[in-house]
Amino acid sequence: MKKLKVTNQDACMACLQCEVACSEAFYKMFDPDKSCIHIVEKKEKVKTQVCVQCGKCAKVCEHGAITQNAKGVYMINKKLCVNCGKCVAACPFGVMVAGEKNPSKCIACGICVKACPMDVLEIVES
8 A cells, every 4th residue: 555654753843845745736826724734733742644545535425436546545536526525524634625626635646755854754555
């Protein structure tokens, strides 16, 4: 299974370059709400929230619009999606993006990995 993994959380400086890269790649603008990765700061600790390809989004999709590909990545079929938002609500990590026409999610493309100056992230095969 191919997925994004946080490999060095302690090194994260909360610079948000991963969020910038993700939202700009898919929405052509920097908007933290349009990023499929989130940096959360709580009680002076930084937590990087990523999609772990758990499939909860696919389980709640009544239209079969979210399926797992051969590499284990859950993908959204925009032709089948009715933009009901159930997948966004079901995501335990809050990293599904509610889009204007369709939601979006991490597809393990690695753009955020390349953008991170501290090597916090990695694309792994498990």
